[in-house]
Amino acid sequence: MSTEMKMEKKSVSEWVRSGDPWVWLNAGAVAISVIMVVGLLLLIAVRGLSHFWPADVVQSTYSLPGETPYTVTAERVESVDVTSAQLREAGINLPDEGDKLLQRTLLKMGNRDVYGADFGWVIDQYISDSQTPEMLFTAERHEWGNLYGYVKSVKENGQVVSETQDITPTDSALATWAAFEKSIERATEIHHEIKEIEKADIGKINYALERIRLEQRRLELNDDLTPEAEADLAAERAIYDAEYKGLQQQLAALYQQINRDTFTVQVMDGTVHEMQVSKIVHAFRPNAMGVVEKMGFYFVKVWDFLSGEPREANTEGGVFPAIFGTVMMVLLMTVLVTPFGVVAAVYLREYATQGLITRIIRIAVNNLAGVPSIVYGVFGLGFFIYFLGSGIDQAFFPEALPSPTFGTGGLMWASITLALLTVPVVIVATEEGLSRIPRNVREGSLALGATKAETLWRVVLPMASPAIMTGVILAVARAAGEVAPLMLVGVVKLAPTLPLDGNYPFIHLDQKFMHLGFHIYDVGFQSPNVEAARPLVYATALLLVMVIALLNFSAVTIRNHLREKYKSLEM
Template sequence: MGKWFKSGSPWIWMTSGAVSICLLSVLGLLLLIAAKGLSYFWPDNIYEWQLKDEQGQQYSLIGEIYDSENVPTERLIAAGREFAEDTGQTVTRYLIKTGNREFVDLDFRWILASDIISRSQPKDIAVIERNKNGDFFGFPIAVLENGTRLSGGNLSQLLQQHIGRAVKLNEQAQALQKSEIGSINYQLEKLRLKERGYELDNALTSERKEDIAQQKAQLDAEYQLLEARFFDLRKQAARDALIIKDMRGKEVILPLDSILGITYANQLSFIDKVGHWFTGIGKFISQDPREANTEGGVFPAIFGTVFMVLLMAVIVTPFGVVAAIYLHEYAKKGLVTKLIRIAVINLAGVPSIVYGVFGLGFFVYMLGGSIDALFYPEALPAPTFGSPGVLWSALTLAILTLPVVIVSTEEGLSRIPSSVRQGSLALGATQAETLWRIIIPMASPAIMTGLILAVARAAGEVAPLMLVGVVKLAPTLPVDMNFPFVHLDRKFMHLGFHIYDVGFQSPNVEAARPLVYATSFLLVSVIVGLNLTAIGVRNHLREKYRSLEH
C-alpha cells in the first residue's frame, strides 16, 4: 500500500474522478436546461375541468397543466382552507395556464385536486396564439368574414385559411414599415441633420434650402403613398374575426389581425406534435420578442450577441497579437517587461463591472462625446456616438479579454524553437519577414486558442454591457439596408441580458420561467457554435503549418 501511494497512482485516480464528476455535473446541468427549455415548445393537451369553490358553487376552467405538487393538508388548513371531507395528509394541486387575460385576473392559477369534479379533453378545443394578451383557450364557433358569419363546412380548415390570409397581410405591412417606410424616415432624418449642419456653418443658402425642401417634398409624397398602402394592408388584415366560446360559456369575438395561429392540441398525433415542436423552436429563433419579452422569439438578441462577439474578436485579435509579439520578440528582458506581464495577468482578474464603468466613462462619454462634437455637431444635443452602443460594447469586452489573448499568444511564441528564428535570419530574412512568414503562422493555433477563450468569456458577459450598449428591446438591428449599412452607434439586444430581464424583471414570472431555460440553452448553443468554429479553424491551421515545426 505504501508503494502504491508513493507511486502517485492515488492522486491520478483522485484527479480523474474529480474531473469526471465535474464533467458529469456540467453535462447534467446542460441536460436539465435543455429539458426545461425545449419542453416549452411541446404542445400539451388542453383540459376542461368542472370545479367547485369553497361555497360549493360549480364553475368551468379550461387550460393546460403547467406544474403539480403535493401540499400538506395542515398547511392549507392553517391558511384558512376548509375541507368538507378527509383528504389525507397531502393534497395534490395543479398549476393551470388558462390564458384569456382580458377576462381573468391571472393567466396562471392553482387548483386543488379535492375541488375537481370532472376532467375531460374535448377534441374541438383550440389554442389561439396572439400577438398580444397571450394565448386564448376556447371552442371556435364561426368565422366573421367582412361581417358575414360563416360556420358551415370544415370550420378548422376555414379558420386556417382566414388566419393564414391575415398573417400574410400583417407580414407584408410589417415588411413595408421596416423597409421602405423606415428607409424614408431615415432619409428625412438625414436631410434634417444636413440642413442643421448648414445652419451651424452659416452655409444655408437659398439654393441649398430650396433643394432640401424639394427632396423633403418628394420623400413626403412617397411616404404618403406608402402610408396609405400600409393602412390598407392593416385594414384588410382586420377584415375578418373569429367567434369563440370561452370557459365562461360566453361568445367572444377575436379580430384575426391579432391572431398568429390556431392549434387543436387534443387532435394532434405524436408526429403532428413533433412537427409543431420544431415549428415552435423555429419561431423562437427567427421572430422578434413581444409581451415584455415573455413571448415571441429572440432573433434580435441572437443577432446582437453574435455581431458584438465577432466585432470584439476583430478588435481584440490584432491588438493582443501585436502586444504579445512585442513583449516576446522585441522587448528587453528586464524589470519593466516583468511588471507589464504581471499587470496583464492581473487585468484578467479585474471584475467585469469595472470594465463597464471604464467603458462608460472613457469610450462613451469622453471618446464618443468628442466624436459627436467633431463630426456630428448638427445632431447635438442628441448623441450619436456619445451614447452606449454596439461599438463601445465590443471595445469594452475587447479590453476585458485582451489579457487572455496576450497570454495565450505568448505561450505559443515561446514554444517555437529559437533555431527556427536563427535559421530564417541566417538565410537572409529580416526579423519582420521571419515573424510574418514563419513565427506568426506557427503560433496561429495558440492565437486561435486565445480567441476561443476570449469569445467564450465575452459571449456570456452581461454586467459591463448593461452600461455600454445593451437594452431590453432594440427597435432596429445594427445592420440594415440604409447607408452605411452597419450602424455601430446603435444599441442592441443580448442573450445574456435577455435572460436577466425575463428571469428577474418580468411581470409574469410563471410565463417567463420556461423562456429563461430556453434562452439559456440557446446562449450555451451559440457559445458552443462559435467555439467549435474557432476550434475548426485552429485545427486546420495546426495541420497546415505542422511541417514548419519539423
C-alpha cells in the first residue's frame, strides 16, 4: 500500500473518530425535517386559502365527438393528465386514435338544484369559445351550493322592479344588477334580525321555560308541589308564554318581509329560474372585479369562514363553533391537568419515600403516556359518563330523567378525559424541573426558619414553574389535536348552540360541542360532496395548526417570563 493511500485512510479514520460525520448527519436530518414541515404547511395553506379567492367564471362550448355541443359555465378547479384508453374504459365516447395523453379538467359548475351535481370533468381538447362575460355572476347560497348565471329580473311582491335581456354590461343590465345587490343587502339584514331573535331571545325564553318545567317536576318528586307553588310557576310560565307569542309575531312579520323579493336567473343551458333573494349569502361578478376588489372580497370570505357557522353538511360556511369548542376544551383541560399533575409530581419528588413502590409508580406514569388515546376515550365513556354521570343525574338532576344531564357526552367529560390523557406529560416535566433545583436553595430556606411547605410553595415551585409550563405546552399540543377519544365523550358534527352563553350558569359543562379535529374528519370522510369539501379540509387543518401554535405561543411566552424572573435564584 502506498504512503499516500495510508495517509488518506488515516485522515478518513481520524475524521470519523472526530464525530464530524454524525454532526453532518444530524444537521442533514434536521434540515430535511424542517423542509418537510414547511412544505406540508405551504401545501395546506395554498390548497386551503386559495379556496376563498373569487375565481373567474368561464363560459365555454363543450362538444364531445358524436354528441350535441352544449354551453358550460363553471370555475376551473384542477387539471390532470389521462390517457384516451382510460377515458374510453370510463364510458366516454372517444375516437380510437391510439393511447394518447389528454388533459382533463375538473369544473365547478354549481347549480346543484338544477343539474343534480355541481362538479364535472371535461376534456380540454373538446373545449372551445371560452369567454369570461362581465355580467356572469357567482352566488353563494344557504343551501344547494353555488349558483352561476345571469340576472334577468328582480321582483318585489311579484312586481318587477328591474329587468334586462342583456348579458353584456349595458345600462339595463347594470341597473338590474344594482337592484339585485340592494335586495341581497336588505335580505341579509333581516336574516340577522331573525337569527338574533331565534337564537338569543327565543333561546333565552326556552331555557327559562325548561327551568320552570324541571322545577315543577322536582317539586312533584319531593311531594312539595302545593297549589301556591303551582300557581307561582304557572304565573311565571304565562309571562314567558306572552313574550314568546310576541316574538313569534315579530318572526312571522320578518319572514314575510324576507320572502318578499325574488329574482330570475338564466343558467348555462339557457333556462330561466325564479328564486328567492333570501337564499343568497353573497353575490358577486368575479369577471368584472379587479385585483384590489378581489383581495377585499377575499378577506371578507376568510372572515366569514372564521366567524360563521357551518352549513350544507359542513361543506360550506364557517367554523367558529369548532374554533370556540376547541379553545374552550383545551383551556378547561389545562385548568384540570396542571394542578393535578403538579401535586402528583411534588409528592413523588418531595414527600414520597424513594423506594420500590415509587419506582413502580414512575414506570406506570411513563407507560400511561404511551397508551393509545382511544383507550382513554373508552375509559371516559364507561367511567365518567355511564358511572359518574349517571350517578350525578340520579343524585342532583332526578327531575330531568330519563333525559340525561351529565350521563351523556359533554364538555366536562371531554376535558377530564384529555386531562387524564396528558397528565403523565405534566408529571414527568414537573419532576424534571424539581430535580434541577439546587439542594442548597432548599437548605438555605429551611435555615432561615421556613417550614418545608413554605419552602416548597415560595421557593421550589416558583423556580420549577418554567418546567411546569413546558409540561403544559406539551399537554396542550397533544390534547388540541386529539380526535378519537372525543368522538366517544362529547364532540358532535354540529352543535346548535355554544357551551358559553348568557343563560345561568353561563358555562354549560354538560353540553356537547364541536372540535376542529373532528370537523376535519367529518368534512373529509363523511361529506356527501367530496369535491366541495376538499378545500375546506385543508383550510380547517391550517386553522387547527394555527390555533395550536397560538396556544403554545401563549404558554411559551409565560414560561420565558417565569424563567427570566427566577433566573437569579438559580445562580
